[in-house]
Amino acid sequence: xxxxxxxxxxxxxxxxxxxxxxxxxxxxxxxxxxxxxxxxxxxxxxxxxxxxxxxxxxxxxxxxxxxxxxxxxxxxxxxxxxxxxxxxxxxxxxxxxxxxxxxxxxxxxxxxxxxxxxxxxxxxxxxxxxxxxxxxxxxxxxxxxxxxxxxxxxxxxxxxxxxxxxxxxxxxxxxxxxxxxxxxxxxxxxxxxxxxxxxxxxxxxxxxxxxxxxxxxxxxxxxxxxxxxxxxxxxxxxxxxxxxxxxxxxxxxxxxxxxxxxxxxxxxxxxxxxxxxxxxxxxxxxxxxxxxxxxxxxxxxxxxxxxxxxxxxxxxxxxxxxxxxxxxxxxxxxxxxxxxxxxxxxxxxxxxxxxxxxxxxxxxxxxxxxxxx
Numbered sequence: 001x002x003x004x005x006x007x008x009x010x011x012x013x014x015x016x017x018x019x020x021x022x023x024x025x026x027x028x029x030x031x032x033x034x035x036x037x038x039x040x041x042x043x044x045x046x047x048x049x050x051x052x053x054x055x056x057x058x059x060x061x062x063x064x065x066x067x068x069x070x071x072x073x074x075x076x077x078x079x080x081x082x083x084x085x086x087x088x089x090x091x092x093x094x095x096x097x098x099x100x101x102x103x104x105x106x107x108x109x110x111x112x113x114x115x116x117x118x119x120x121x122x123x124x125x126x127x128x129x130x131x132x133x134x135x136x137x138x139x140x141x142x143x144x145x146x147x148x149x150x151x152x153x154x155x156x157x158x159x160x161x162x163x164x165x166x167x168x169x170x171x172x173x174x175x176x177x178x179x180x181x182x183x184x185x186x187x188x189x190x191x192x193x194x195x196x197x198x199x200x201x202x203x204x205x206x207x208x209x210x211x212x213x214x215x216x217x218x219x220x221x222x223x224x225x226x227x228x229x230x231x232x233x234x235x236x237x238x239x240x241x242x243x244x245x246x247x248x249x250x251x252x253x254x255x256x257x258x259x260x261x262x263x264x265x266x267x268x269x270x271x272x273x274x275x276x277x278x279x280x281x282x283x284x285x286x287x288x289x290x291x292x293x294x295x296x297x298x299x300x301x302x303x304x305x306x307x308x309x310x311x312x313x314x315x316x317x318x319x320x321x322x323x324x325x326x327x328x329x330x331x332x333x334x335x336x337x338x339x340x341x342x343x344x345x346x347x348x349x350x351x352x353x354x355x356x357x358x359x360x361x362x363x364x365x366x367x368x369x370x371x372x373x
Contacts, residue, residue, distance in 0.1 A: 007099055008084045011077065014106065018077060021110060024117035027070055030063045037063070062125060062186060069113065076106050111359075116187060118362045122300070123224035124190030129293055131180040134171070135198070135217035140208075142171030144201045145218040147350060149179050152195070152220075154352030161185035166286060167260075167273040174207070180273070180290070182225065189224040194361035195354075196222040197323030204329045213329055217322065223297040225289070232292040232307060239291070240264040241284065246275035263287040267308070270294055324357065326350075339364045340371040 022028075037060040040046060047053050080102045087095040119125070130152060134145035156163045167180040183192065198219050205214040226232070242262040260275030261283040272294065274286040295307050302309075326346060327333045334349045334357075335342035341360035343349055364370050 003096055004084050004087050004099070007103060008081070008088075010103060011081050011084065014110070015077065018073060018110065021073075021113055021117065022070060025066060025070060025113065027067060030067055034060060034063045034067065065186065069109070073106060073109050073113065076102065076109070080106065115359055115362050116190075118366045119187055119190035121190065121193075123226065123297075124193075125187055126189045126227075127185070127225040128183045128189040128192045129166075129180065129223045129225055129290060130183055130192065130195075131167075131178070131221040132176065133178045133219045133221070134176065135219065137214070137216045139171060139173045139175065140205050140214050141216045141218060142173075142175030142177055143207070144175070144199075144216040145177070145179075146171070146175040147201075148199055148218055148220060149176060149181075151350050151352055151354065152183070152192075153181070155354055156183045156185075156188075156352075158352050159185070159191075161188055164276065166276055166290070168275070189222065191358050191362075192222045193224075194358050194365075195220050195323075198321045200322035200325045202325065202327045202329065223293050226293040226296045227289075232296055234265070234288065234291065234295075238266050240266060243280060244275075259283060261287050263291055265291055265295070268295070268298075336360065336371075338370055 037056055040056055041053075041060065046056075080099060083095050083099050083102070086092070087099070132145050132149050134141040137144075153163055161183050162185065163181045163183045165179070165181050167178070169177040169179065171177055198217055201216045201218075202213065204211055208214065240263070242264070243258045244260050244262065245258050246260045259278055259280045260273065261280060262271060262273040263284070264271050270291065272287045272290040274283040274290065277283045277286070298304075299307055299309070323338055324334065324336045326349065327335075328346060331344075332346040333342055333344055334346055336357050339357070339360040341357055343353075343356060345353070
């Protein structure tokens with residue numbers, strides 16, 4: 001029964017950390033806000049203003065989920081402590097596997113909650129707009145771009161997020177030249193903001209008959225979806241609209257009509273495109289939301305006073321600008337240049353196991369202990 005004594009000590013050590021999480025997550029404030037939101041929802045005429053009511057309902061659901069997750073952790077802690085006590089009283093070793101798995105689950109949930117407590121940015125809770133752009137290198141770079149696309153969609157699926165394709169441009173022979181997706185779910189942007197930047201691949205190219213090693217680059221851009229766009233004004237004369245036929249992953253209407261839309265923001269040169277809807281108007285509306293989100297994110301990141309101060313952002317997709325390197329040959333390693341975090345199981349990484357990189361980034365963000373500045 002020594003194992004049960006050890007786990008009892010472990011659980012007692014976890015209790016203060018669990019209590020600290022309540023403070024980190026600001027749960028007292030969450031409960032007060034929930035009470036206020038519920039009073040608004042129950043008030044007469046609440047549904048008369050659809051825009052306001054939807055925002056209130058969304059905030060209430062977010063807070064309810066946050067409080068519920070914490071209360072489930074507390075309940076799990078109580079259950080595990082009860083298992084320890086009953087097993088010791090009855091001298092029953094059969095409960096040990098349940099205790100072991102339960103403790104592992106509790107620690108994992110507490111670590112996830114701790115990381116979520118670090119997501120304090122204005123847009124961290126929002127959906128994420130993720131764009132992929134192949135660098136120079138032709139087919140090899142385009143194949144790498146598609147590998148990254150697969151990695152992030154797999155990550156989304158692993159975490160219960162949903163994603164939808166907004167734009168998709170096939171490569172000349174393989175892979176993709178560019179793509180944009182929306183990853184939807186609470187804290188999607190908060191977690192994925194760490195992935196914004198240039199990603200470098202080193203491998204023996206399957207497209208090189210001589211079997212030589214190649215280095216390829218692709219850029220990943222991550223911005224929050226900003227639904228409250230009152231602060232962003234885009235005048236009609238500031239945008240150029242182009243229409244074209246859809247291509248790539250889409251559906252039966254692909255290449256049938258010129259329903260796809262590309263918007264160019266003349267003052268900054270920012271380009272967005274959408275081809276997922278059959279209707280040109282719907283694609284234009286989606287493009288406008290994407291453009292407003294990009295402009296707002298750049299304004300916040302560059303600490304600009306107003307949107308008109310944005311002069312355009314050019315990202316070089318080349319050597320020296322990468323945030324992470326993925327090596328397939330002569331050894332296997334994925335290493336983040338900012339945090340120093342690395343993984344040797346490159347296949348797991350490409351299947352979406354990137355939580356270690358995300359967690360390391362969030363920890364560095366909170367402590368300021370970066371490998372490179």
